Amino acid sequence: MxxxxxxxxxxxxxxxxxxxxxxxxxxxxxxxxxxxxxxxxxxxxxxxxxxxxxxxxxxxxxxxxxxxxxxxxxxxxxxxxxxxxxxxxxxxxxxxxxxxxxxxxxxxxxxxxxxxxxxxxxxxxxxxxxxxxxxxxxxxxxxLYKDDAQLLSTIHAPQPQPKSIDYLYFGSIKPYKRLDSLLAVWPQDKALVIAGYCADHNHAAELRQLIRARHLQVTWRNEFISDEELENTVVSSRFVILPHDDNAMISSGTFYYALGLGANIICFDSAFAREKARAFPFVKIIQREKLAAQLDAIDYVNASDVLTSAYHHYxxxxxxxxxxxxxx
Structure with missing residues (x-):
């Protein structure tokens, strides 16, 4: 050219x-x-x-x-x-x-x-x-949000990053991303970390009220976090959750960010989720009404396997x- x-x-x-x-x-x-x-x-x-x-x-x-x-x-x-x-x-x-x-x-x-x-x-x-x-x-x-050299270096790292967070939701918080629908059914016995800022004060108040009313084990600092802190948080997480509704998005930067850091991904049902679940064994679709039982049944895929697949496709x-x- x-x-x-x-x-x-x-x-x-x-x-x-x-x-x-x-x-x-x-x-x-x-x-x-x-x-x-x-x-x-x-x-x-x-x-x-x-x-x-x-x-x-x-x-x-x-x-x-x-x-x-x-x-x-x-x-x-x-x-x-x-x-x-x-x-x-x-x-x-x-x-x-x-x-x-x-x-x-x-x-x-x-x-x-x-x-x-x-x-x-x-x-x-x-x-x-x-x-x-x-x-x-x-x-x-x-x-992906990591270049090839960074991905390959992480894949071949001798010691995997320890996973201190089981379930993570991250990214900017807006109504169409349906964090409220996740909190409405989130099991009370499972800890959830939220890493993201909600600029809509009314929506943020609704989310906090939902957390309090259901007595959920949710950790959420409603503020911007640095790129370094976000990356460390995602790297330390086993599962990242995408609760978007169908037709709310064409693609998801959250998905590719999590993919490039080795996290497994849990989604509510959508066309996007179905396509990714067909392609990747570490993408799981869950149903709202069966959330607790399905979370316990999900098999975790090692981060190195996630990253290898991410590198192969993207x-x-x-x-x-x-x-x-x-x-x-």
Whole structure:
């Protein structure tokens, strides 16, 4: 592939390491990633056939926080001008659709539906991170949050990390992630650690009330934790729990983060869970009404076996190869 091909990425920097890990895949394919803002250079009008654009979470832009009643309309106008005009600067616009529903607002609106419709027209390729019948799209692999060298080093480590936590829920806490549904049926005799911040104060109060009312053995510091502390917590856990409802998500960064650190994964039933359970013996689906009995019956898979499987399916070359037909 020519080293003259350029890729413009939105967002270019992000707290979610998915962006940095995906950039590495693009570099592996011979692309030079640039900030999305640099796409709108006059020289790109004449070199558009050499340019590619990859958009992540772009549909959420009109709903971003921090805009007031005056700045939001101006921002939305600029957003639509940029969206409609980007094909003038690139012949290949790839929209990575991460969610079924809006990420920053409780439900879809006419504006959200308009944005989705326009993206489907402007993007000549739509990509998802899992196959889903609801969306016609190419599928690329979600990267792990550890590189190949780190994975292989952990796999071959002489001493495994001790597991001091049996059951862990981690990640940002939002209603659609259904932590409430997990707490509503969680056995009183089993300890659960929650590592995540809930910015919705009403939802946080509801969760705490549920914990108190059911006298649950739950440890939860409702605050942001450092990357190092989160990693140590996941590495120290035997099982990570994903209670998401079906159609709440297309893919789960929590799943891939836990996978790359060797945790077994327990899910409530969903299309995502069924697909992963078919692929991996350390992914288990549980039923709410039989939770206590099923937890006791789950066989634990050693972390080294989890990591070996993770490396086999999601190593850096596999992720880059999944992107190759999308970008060519």
């Amino acid at each position: 020519s080293d003259k091909r350029h890729l413009y990425l939105y967002p270019f920097e992000h707290s979610n390491a998915f962006v940095a890990r995906t950039k590495q895949a693009f570099c592996e394919l011979g692309y030079t990633p640039h900030s999305f803002k640099k796409l709108f250079s006059l020289r790109n009008l004449s070199t558009r056939k050499h340019n590619a654009v990859v958009l992540n979470w772009y549909e959420d832009q009109p709903f971003r926080k921090g805009l007031n009643a005056f700045t939001r309309p101006l921002f939305i106008i600029k957003f639509f001008i940029t969206l409609i005009g980007m094909r003038l600067f690139s012949s290949n616009v790839v929209w990575v659709r991460h969610n079924f529903k809006p990420h920053n607002v409780p439900k879809a609106s006419w504006l959200y539906r308009l944005v989705i419709s326009l993206l489907q027209v402007v993007a000549n390729k739509v990509v998802t991170l899992e196959s889903t019948p609801e969306i016609s799209a190419a599928v690329v692999k979600h990267p 190593n850096e070359k596999a992720v880059a190869d999944s992107w190759r037909p999308v970008l060519t």
